[in-house]
Amino acid sequence: MRMVLLGPPGAGKGTQANMLSDREQFEHLSTGDILRENVKEVTFIGKKAQSFMEKGELVPDGMVIEMMLEKINSGDKGRGFILDGFPRTLYQAKKLDIELDRLNLPIDLVIYFRTSIDTVIFRLTGRRLCKDCGANYHIVNMPPREKGLCDKCGGELYLRKDDNKETIEKRLEVYNTQTKELIDYYGAKGILKEVSGDLEADKVYEKLKDILKKE
Ligand code: AMP
Numbered sequence: 001m002r003m004v005l006l007g008p009p010g011a012g013k014g015t016q017a018n019m020l021s022d023r024e025q026f027e028h029l030s031t032g033d034i035l036r037e038n039v040k041e042v043t044f045i046g047k048k049a050q051s052f053m054e055k056g057e058l059v060p061d062g063m064v065i066e067m068m069l070e071k072i073n074s075g076d077k078g079r080g081f082i083l084d085g086f087p088r089t090l091y092q093a094k095k096l097d098i099e100l101d102r103l104n105l106p107i108d109l110v111i112y113f114r115t116s117i118d119t120v121i122f123r124l125t126g127r128r129l130c131k132d133c134g135a136n137y138h139i140v141n142m143p144p145r146e147k148g149l150c151d152k153c154g155g156e157l158y159l160r161k162d163d164n165k166e167t168i169e170k171r172l173e174v175y176n177t178q179t180k181e182l183i184d185y186y187g188a189k190g191i192l193k194e195v196s197g198d199l200e201a202d203k204v205y206e207k208l209k210d211i212l213k214k215e
Contacts, residue, residue: 017084133155
């Protein structure tokens with residue numbers, strides 16, 4: 001199964017992709033995670049991407065497409081993969097289709113997480129990440145056992161630089177103007193399914209499993 005998770009920031013794409021990759025052994029490719037790793041390691045890509053990410057703007061298409069196609073090509077394609085946060089523009093989606101058609105591995109399923117703005121703001125402002133292993137928490141919905149520390153590895157938790165109100169608003173504007181049109185693009189291909197991103201993570205996961213069973 002080759003899947004794309006589509007929806008605004010804070011819709012729960014990363015959480016669901018993590019659950020699916022842990023339980024169903026899909027490879028999880030998160031553009032945001034890969035870019036943040038590059039920023040942390042101060043790579044060529046990281047240095048170029050950092051300022052766009054901090055402003056809540058999209059990193060230029062060319063750079064992201066090349067990076068993601070390389071990841072897809074170097075992974076175990078037979079097992080299937082989940083793309084989380086990619087594609088995010090029509091141009092990226094078309095380039096991805098061209099490459100996957102060439103490999104004879106087209107996208108089978110796109111899940112659109114329909115999510116309200118209130119949910120997005122609540123989730124993103126309360127989100128905390130582990131500095132060491134990247135695990136995700138929420139100060140209200142999913143707090144760690146010990147405040148400020150990761151349950152899994154004991155690493156320090158931090159608030160992402162772009163998870164502040166002003167940058168969240170910019171990211172939502174970018175989503176509305178550059179990403180949202182992908183709903184129609186994949187809808188027209190007949191591979192789009194919708195779930196509510198406002199539900200709790202376990203409920204969303206159940207819905208995803210139902211969809212996957214029918215595929
Ligand atoms: P995310 O972790 O998915 O919220 O992504 C964090 C940031 O990484 C975004 O605000 C963008 O700056 C950048 N980014 C992630 N995915 C993409 C993409 N497909 N195209 C361009 N920029 C991206």
